[in-house]
Amino acid sequence: MSRIVIDKNKCKACYLCINECPKKLLKIGNETNSLGNHVVEFVDLKKECLGCAMCATRCPDLAITEVYRG
């Protein structure tokens, strides 16, 4: 099962990853981190994640630390 791992304390809320995801699995969450930012959440209820790593490639702050495909 493909999935990503987000380090919430690194997210600076630029939200570039949200538009990058081809399956639109990333959204702005309600939770805030130590920087006071509303961090990005990964919600994949239907197991749609492709493991394409486009979100991680785009993320300027390495907040998406791991991507697994399979």
Next chain:
Amino acid sequence: MATQVFKIPKSLKENMKYSFCPGCDHGVAVRLVAEVLDELDIQDRSVLIASIGCSVTAYDFLDVDSVEAPHGRALAVGTGVKRAKPNQVVFSYQGDGDFASIGLAESLHAALRGEKLTAICINNTTYGMTGGQLGPTTLLGQKTTTSTMGRNVEYYGYPIKIAEHVALCDGTAYAARVSLDTVANIRKAKQAIKKAFEVQLNGLGFGFVEILATCPTNWRMTPEQAHERVRKEMMKHYVPGVYKDITETK
């Protein structure tokens, strides 16, 4: 069984956190350099020559030896390091103001001498760290804190096309301009950075990559709008491409 397709490069320091503004492309550029150091397996013999501006903070993130040579002197110091220790892989990570304004003489002469160095230059058309002043690469018509009516030719002259200038130097082995506006272009940028390191490793000459990047804070734009500007304005004037590659077979 899921396979890991993305991980934090080991050439970056453990638990490091970028100090760049939200949406700044510096983070992507530093990561690409780290990935290339990993792939070429040269982390333990690399020396980073840090510059001045936001780019200087690369030494906080890259887990390599580093020397700071501010105000454009990175490639002059890099020349010394490389000549004293020819087996080390020496590279600079500079901004456009550092490389092409205050350090233009050092930069172009390093290329003309054909020093076996790699230079990465981030072009964001402004002086980011000091508050968004007009820099050598500021586009015509662009408003900055020191060109409030927009850059005009009569008063400020024309912006410099760095990659083309470096490509004209006979000692240059590889000169390219890349952009970070899309994921596809980020992947191309990594290939260009890798090539710029390979020409150094093979002793062919000076390797150079100019990276078109955003500065959302000083452009007063959202990160998305900033990438749109790179596409619509910057890439028209600063056309991405490989301007010199002596390894290319025709």
